[in-house]
Amino acid sequence: MKELLDVVRQGRVKDVPELVRSLDRAGRKEALAELKELRGDVRGWGWGEWEKRRLVQRALLLAGGACQSGAAAAASWIAARDLRGWEEVPYTTLVGLLSDRDSKWLADVAHRLAARTATARTDYPLIRELVRLSGCEVPLSDGYVYGWVDAVTRSRGRSGLRELRTDPHTPLLVPRLFETSEVADALSWSEQWGPALVSLSQEGVVDRRVLVDGCVARLLRGGKSADLRFFLGLLRLLELTPQEERERTADWMGLAADAPSPVAGYAQEVLARLVLAGGLPARQLAEVSSSVLFRPEKKLVRAQLVLLGKALRQEPGAAGELLPVLSDVFGHEDTALQERALKLVGRHLASVDEESRGELAGAAALLSPVHRDLADEVFGPLLVTDDLASGPYEEILPPLPEPQRLAPPPETLAELVEEVAALLHGRDAGTDVVAREHALDGLVRFAHQDREALAEALAPCVADLWWHDDRTPDLTDLSDVALVVATLLGNVSPGRLQGAVRRQMEFPCRHGRLERIATVRAQEAALGVLTGPLPFLLATPTWHTGTVDPGELVGRLAEYRRLDLRPAECDFAQALLRVRRTGPGAAEAAGAAARLGTEEGDRLAAWLTGEESYGPGVRTVCEVPPPSWSIEPPMKRIAMATPERLVLQREFPAVFQPLGRPWDPGQRACYHWEDATAAWMAVLPEDREVLAAWLLPLAAACADDEQRGGTGFLTALAEAGGEAGPAVHLALAHGLGARHTEDRLVAVDALLVLAARGDLDAQRLGVDLAELVGIGTVKVNRAADALRTAAGTGAYSTVWRVLAGALPGLLADGEPPRGTGEILALAAECAERSGAAGATGTAAVPGLEALGSRRGSSQLVVQARRLANALRQSAEQTTTQMA
Template sequence: MSVVTAAVRAGRTEEALGLLTGLADAERRALLPELKEIRKELRSAPWGSGSREMLPALHAAGAACHTGAAAAASWLSSSDLRWRQAAPELLLRALEGRESAWLGDVAHRLAQRPASARVPYALMSGLVRRSGCAVPVTDAYVIAWIQHVGGHGRRGSLVDRLRAEPDLVRLVAGFFDLMDLSEVRWMLGEDTGSWQYALAELTRQGFLDRATVVDACVARLLRGGGLTDHRVFLPLLVRLDLTRAEERARIADWTALARDGASPVAGHAQAVLSALALDGELTHRRLAEASEGVLFRGEKKLVRAQLVLLGKVLSRRPDATAELLPAVALAFGHEDAQVQERALKLVERHAERLDAALKSELAPATEQLTPGLRARAAGALGLAVAAPMAYEEVLPPAPEPVRLAAAPETAVELAEEVGALLASDGGVAAFERALDGLVRHAHRDREALLTALGPVIERRWWDDTGVDPQGRAERYFGGSHLDLQGAENALDLLLASLRGRVAASRLRPGARRGSIGPTCVHHGLADAFDARIREVAWRLHADPQPLLLSTPTWSTGLLEPADLVARLDTYRRLGARVGAADFAQALLRVRRGDRAAAAAAAERASALGTDEGERLARWLRAEPPAAPVAGRETRGARILVGYGEVPEMKEEFPVKFRALGASVTAYGTSRYCSHWNPGTRQHWLALLPERRELVAVRMVRDLSDAAVNDVRGGAVALPLLAESGGEAGECVHLCLAYGLAARHPEDRLAAVDALLVLAARGQLDPARLGADLGQLVRRGAVKPVRLAESARQAAATGANATIWGMLRHTLPVLFADLATAAPVGSVGPVSAARGLGDLVAVAAECAERSGARGELPHLSRTADRRGSSRLVAEARRLRDALSARTAV
């Protein structure tokens, strides 16, 4: 070991640099292998190890020993040396004596590193000064400069510090070109000590060229960027206080910003264009171009402001009518009926100036108006009133269940499918097909199956081959109380069992103790799923089955009775032993809704002469029982549901399945729940494919979390719930109600899909759903604005009558509460819930499109209220829609 590496290992940085002074390049390079070996040791050293004290010395010595610019830059910026790197002044000392070109090369290479490399600004700028090279205006360098100049504890004002910068112009240009401000956004500030203020002041003082700064600022706003970039560059632009000439020179930029900029930026651009237009400095054509973009924006404030501007210009300049009224008519397609009415009033006010050709040109735009406004537009433009077309509800076709394909023929094909399932959950059908394939191939040729699965198993986290052959798999899957979570967890257990990583004694039925202490509402579903998989895993060890009885026929989990009878016959012929959990799951999946098919299959099952055949025959002949009595529970803002017992599921079923027939309360006996994996719920639905209410009652609380606690992913199973079989009763509809008001858009979209599926299958009860939603809104569990968005999405598919049928039972509850003037958000009546106007707007549009007529309780009292708020305006529109006056 050399004296240099000895000094490095001792952490003596000054000594190491002193020993390196005067050494030739070849001698320095000869030390690199020893230094790299130290670095390798430190990478594996414990984080709290004292050996890490040598890092600064290692960092500086390595920099001095690298003679290539690329290698030196890589060493200086390496991530494993970053946390205890040498001080910049020591690193600059280590690089003394190098040629200027070499130092400049290193500086530019360091500046090219990503900003996350955290290369110190003092190091990069020191290399730039010593080399005399041009400043590298990269993101990393500019961000480091901003952090250096704007850091806390610096003397003087930010303006003074920036004024003293020798490369101010180039670095400010780099500031405008930064790809992402997130690294420094918090440092930029918003007051007189902010960068916006400082740059505007330096521009005023002449240190920065005004035209260049204005152009860069506008260009950055045009480019867009991060979500908060406009909070930096828009205030700077405002502080620059552009002259009218400067504004006039950038009319094209203001137009683009008004059309496509972030909302605050668009508002500023709109204000500039408005001032130019009202002063006669904006041509009618330019104003029409800007209006075309603004009137298509979603921000109603901007749209209304643009209509006000157009109205002022039209009043002052009658010659602008031909160019501006077609732009006004673009607002006829806005989703807000109030915006449509504002635009129509402008057209009505100036329609007499239009010739016949221009009136005909506006005619197609009037078709986008609501029916009531469409009649007014026809009268103003002298158009013929078209006879109303008969409304036809358009619902997407209900998805059809898919028949499962047979298990893969070869073990290699099966291994490929298992690997794909472990990488990405393929749903119930793919999982059940793979599960049946594992059972069949293990019975046929266990060794060939293990050989094929070898590459898949070797990549699993639990497949350790150390001195303990069971290891992590035994500790994880052999736990007494572990419930399997989803397909991946289940497949891992089966593969570990095949590989011999879990002892058979841990898998034998009855080896796992039942739940100790309180249980959550899901435990019945979780126990049944778990028991079946663990039985399969044990049989793979002890007594391979020829096939699974419970493999469903259809993707929903439903099993055809004829298929189950045929499988029982195979077991009889082979003398195979039927698994208790496998047979129990088969009974719960077998179709009983088709009574004729069930009766025919029952006869064939009795003819088998086996106990299982007789049990199946009795099950098929029995009438499916009515849904148990449900009882509602209220917990805070929520409405939850409980169920009574289902006796037929507690008789002749294994212990782990009997909880499916037990009574259910909202939380079970415990609020704590470990069943967090959303992917598990699709397999729960496949447990009881003809009794979805028994699954839904155990999911209501989860769905309520999506609306009340903003939990993401809670509604992912709703479309599958809608596609499942059996009664769609109180629990299904309550789950759907919470899903329609979920916090996250993807959850609301899943709920809309479920609603449309139920409607297409004729299983939706709009009155029940609407009444539930009304109660949940008034209790504060459902936000009207979220519900309005879901309702609007569903109506956009053509389901206007369906959504109206739902909302006509929701709104009376809320309209009645408006008269009570109770505090907003209280449990009980609400006086003016936020977003209720949006909900009434959707209802009005659905009523107009579907041709609904009749009285809606308490609507008139809301419509007769004073003022012109969105709620009152949309209530009046709804009242008109429901009366004969809107017929056109």
């Protein structure tokens, strides 16, 4: 036994089998106790001993697995993660060590290993050998199936098929391919599995019905298109017979209605064959058509309309069942599909009863105004003209967001402790700036009243926090609230806080400087509760946007004067940056501040009446280098540089002064890839233009680098104060072109809020979009999707004005970018519905007439003609009204 332990400690893997075989049962049991102790020691070895640890772990796996007496313990030891490196388990050697056990024991170990999700796949060779030795039933776990697929895939060419054909387990494992929780990886990329399974079914090794039913069941189960590609391809290779297709009619109907587009397209093909063969009753065709025509994929809707046309030609008597479902297309966003459905109704309208004709005529109100003449031709006197008449257009915008006031300070110590505990322990509480500001103010207030009582009440809240017993915690690892609490409990000394506040740090980007301000202010507040308790914080926001009411700030300064106290330097500076400088009450507050007769009152009065601001930013096109591992060329981006602001450099504390220096985005590196934090936004809630310029790269990365989550700050910008100038609109344009739908929806919300507040310059936004498309930052189809969503809320006039600003740039070169047809279709719809406010005929969109005069029936040309016609009609109506 001692010799075995020495061999294992030295990592001499080759010598382990012989020494294990030389031990009897008692010797193995005694050795196992030592091996367990050694295993525990190895876990504590550092990375510097990685090579030695790798060899010792390998030896431990073999020796310990062979010395185990129970099947459960053996399986647990063999599958242990701490005994495995990146190398394959030496299963041949291990099987040789276990081969002297009885078959029941080997079968138990095999099935236990197969049931382990984390390791069964990689342990497939070992499990298979154990199954062969024991003669037990093959495991059917997901992991074992994945390992089997990997092993067969590695057997290239004909050898793989021969292995499948001769493997007695193939008939048992093939059905599991369709039942595993995830699709086996190799099925998604290997080209050999589909033909191999078809061959096996032809040879009778696998029942053909198992393959067909398995594929259909897996497609019905749903999932990502990439995961379903193998099963769809296998169905095509199987070439189902008409009988097999008829037996599964209900399945094809379900797939056509709900499956991903490629699968639904295949189901449509099968249903079309059934319809033409007379195997699908009109009632079932109407049922599935109602679902398919509601899908967003235009290709599927178009194919279903073609199928309905064929069915009606083949069986005119089915018009009563089929025509009513066509009315669902009358409200489709694609006017070409509306026209196709309307013409199809017109061809067969005489075949339905009067009641159905009336219902179809009533549904014509959903049609685009461009089809009013055709609808009149189709329905004639049945058409209720009032339904199609366009009354005065009314723009629908969201209600103005009401600023939400912060709750008053906690009245009792128990309320404050509960609030602080929620912030210290809540997973997402740290992102709520309003809650943190409220809690910070409460801590300062109660520390001013009775610091010892506050500390005593807070102590139970931190007993399970990592810094509870740490008397020198890293200050950068503590949130603002945690820092103040730790200071109150004696974990942070005044000297460390003083050093942290005075420390000068330079950051290469504005995001780091914004973070530093929030950090220093929290450190200053923590120092204040120890060395000179403040009655409250001046910069606590009044509203959820982070803004401070000017009259309220004057009242806070008046209380400081009454108590004969000087405000904390950073707290007062942050209050100035947060105070609302425009709107009702600002002028009166300035006068009241001047009458305080204090230095801070005079500074507030000058701040409220001063005209110095960041001013307009400088627009620049810069190149963003790709990552070092990428071969892609640099990306061009439009960015905004910000000028200097001298008042910040001269009159504000050192931590604020970098915000007043000029900033060129092309000369500053930035490591911030995540979304803008709420703390950044709360530093300058009344300067959204400069915030937009500094945070613009985050939104740009969502458009051209396909990052996710970088547009979140747009909502706060839309609700913030200050000018909504070029930087705000440029950031919004990037958001409308973001890669991910959720990011575009955030931008749509911001667009509508800006429009509702009267802050949106639609023309500027449209020009920005066209320019971003021109340099490749934004793709047309993404912007079209976002603007279509905005228009769908009822903001057709707003969206038209944005598109009117974008179209001249998109059409300027004569060869519009791909996807412009979608933009033109949306513009035409918005112009028809809103009357194209402000348009003066086709002159409103230079290049439109030339595009519409081209030959052809592409979406680009057809929609250009449609928009041109809508603009001409709008101009004529305007002329008539003026006359």
